[in-house]
Amino acid sequence: MKNYFNKKKYFNILYKNFKKIKNFHIKDFFLNDKKRFNKFSINFMDIMIFDYSKNIMNDNTIKFLLKFAEEIKIKKEIEKMFSGKKINKTENNSVLHIALRKDFNSNFFLNKKNIMIEIKKCLKKMKNFSKNVINGTFRGFTNKKITDVVNIGIGGSELGPKMVNSALKDYRNHLKVHYLSNIDNNNLIDILNKINLETSIFFIVSKTFTTYETIKNAKSIKKYFNKKFNKKKFFSKHFYAISNNKNKAIEFGINKKNIFKIFNWTGGRYSVWSSVGLSIMLSIGYKNFKKFLYGANKMDNHFYKTPYNKNIPIILSLISFWYNIFFNAETEAILTYSNRLNKFTKYIQQLNMESNGKNVDKNGKKIFYNTSQIIWGGVGTNCQHSFFQLLHQGTRFIPCDFISFINNNNDFFHEHNINLLSNFFAQTKALAFGNSSIKKNIKKKKYFKNNLNLYKNFFGNVPSNSILFKNINPESIGVLLSMYEHKIFSQGIILNIFSFDQWGVELGKNLSDIIYKHLKKNKKINHKYDSSTDGLIKYYKKWKK
Structure with a gap:
């Protein structure tokens, strides 16, 4: 906590x-305040309830966190983004x-x-193309409907x-819809085995149209396509580019x-x-895609206009900061x-760790505090039977x-959803409050009479936020994604870092280009890297079929 925060x-x-308050238990906060849930929860437009009452913080903590947000001028930075200022400085x-999901009459x-x-x-x-593909008006080069x-994309172009x-x-x-991202040829082969080339269309998704894995996969499919049909003129019926580099895409064909x-x-x-x-629009249709954008825009407006004390992304970012620092x-x-x-956790993993995994601040100074947390997780109730042991007793x-x-889109076996939500409520309660019966035994000095109780003790005091939606639909998914985007942006403001670049991914890519050229050569390589890399390459050469 040197320099910046002090x-x-x-x-x-x-x-x-x-x-x-660091040694307080979450249950103490609830015992001392019967209205805690009402004070520490926000109803977002009857779409979502955000409950942050099960956190290790009192009224003063929230008050001071909000004052801290004012002090570092989070709102001023938000206004810069929403007004189009060049906040991606590097x-x-x-x-x-945020402009992509604005009211289109504005x-x-x-x-x-x-x-x-x-x-x-x-x-x-996008609308016209997706409509024609979905209704069968658009067809492949053999006049068959697209199936x-x-x-073809990696990172944000796939996740x-x-x-x-x-x-x-x-x-x-x-x-x-299939997603080809990995350079591993098994990913490519698995997809080619599932599809009929005559009824498939391919999107090459790369902003620069130079992303190595994407272009490598695209070239392989192009070669496979042309070899199979030997008619290059039909290429334009099946291959599309989603990119900012028009010249590179045309050069590709x-x-x-x-x-x-x-x-x-x-x-x-x-x-x-x-x-x-575009792959989403083709899958769910234009109208549902617009609802997805509309949901995100609702959260954008909330983030931009709402005061700190009711602003969900800002509060989420302050809670993360509280625990992180x-x-x-x-x-x-x-x-x-x-x-x-x-697949949501994996998506947020990239969004958070690529945005805020930085070690230099906005002033070019080395950072001596933690920036991005490591994001991980899973799907309930599966994860209750894998890593929840660590959450409860680790x-x-x-x-x-x-x-x-609360409501899913399937009424069949609807009782399963009741079971699912009962676990959702039970786990947040258990993590926060622990096992009260064991605590009573401690007070009665019966705790050590039966050593089994040592292993059955749930201390609790694991903080959590509950984000509970009324329905799962395009609008609510738009709200959810936008909320986390703005939370992560706000975290970057608090941490005094640039959240919108990702220079850390470059070095490994550049080195792989050099090593690739050496692996392609069959003759002995005189180039020296280090003993480990050289040793591994030696075994590659020895064992390669």
Whole structure:
């Protein structure tokens, strides 16, 4: 906590508050305040209830956290993003994924240009294309209807669309959507074995159109396609680019009419709302995709306009900051009590850790405090039978977010959903309050008479947020994603880092290009890396078939 935080008045006040309450138990806060839930929960437009009452904090903690947010001027930074200022300083760019889900009757001027005109034009192109594919008007080169869509992309070009399509499975139509991301040839072979090339379309998704894994996979499919049919002129019927680099896409062989634009101010991990979401639109239709955007816009407006004390993303970010800096919580668990969200944690993992996994602050100074927590988790109730043992009785301090939906879209076996939600409620209660009967035995000095009680003791005091939606639908998924985007952005403001670049992924990619060239050569390599890398390459050469 050197330098940056120590200079903040309310950080020092928070530290004093932390020393006062750090040994309090969550149950103590509830015993002392019968209205705690009402004070520490927010109803978001009758779409979602956000309950943060099961946290290790008192009224003063919240008050001082909110004062701290004012002190560091979170709202001022939010206004910079929403007005199009270049807050991505290291890449000299604006960050405007929020514009992609604005009211399309509104205007948004960037460099004196109304970007909403281009956004609407892009969306209209997506709408017309998806409509024609879904209803069978558009056909492949053998005049057969399209049955399969293959999205070739990695990182934000895969994780977001794949997660949303999984979450909105109940809204999907007849089209089968596949995601090819890994450079592992097994990923490519598995997909090619599932599809018929004559009835499949391929999206090459890369903002720069230089992403190695994406272009490598695309080249392999192109080669396979041309070899199988030996008719290159039919390539334009089946291959499309989603990119900001029009020239590179055309150079690859993509017809310029087949290019869907990614705007330069849209970051990869924030691009699901853009043409990168075309595979989603094809899967759930234009109207449902618009509802998805509409839900995100509702949360955008809440984030932009709502005061600190009722602002859900800001409160979420302050809670994370509280545990990260004061309690030294190195991880956060995201626990989704809906099988439809089985890919959500992986998506948030990238969103959080790629955004805030930085070790240099905005002033170019080395950071001496923890930045991004390690994000992990799973799907309830499965995870209750795997890692919940550690949450309940382990030695790690792990704050949790629990997410679920009261109504799902399937009435068949509806009692299962009641069981699911009873577990959701039970686990947040058990983690917070522990086993009260064991505590009573301690007071009665019966604790040590039966050693089995030692192993049955649940201390509790594991903090959690409950995020409970009324329904699972395109709108609520839009709300959920936007909420976490803004939480992570707010965390970056608090931590005094740039959240919208990701230079840390470059070194490994550059080294792999060099090593790849050496692995391709059969002759002995004189180049020296280090004893470990050289030794591993030696075994590669020896064992390679």
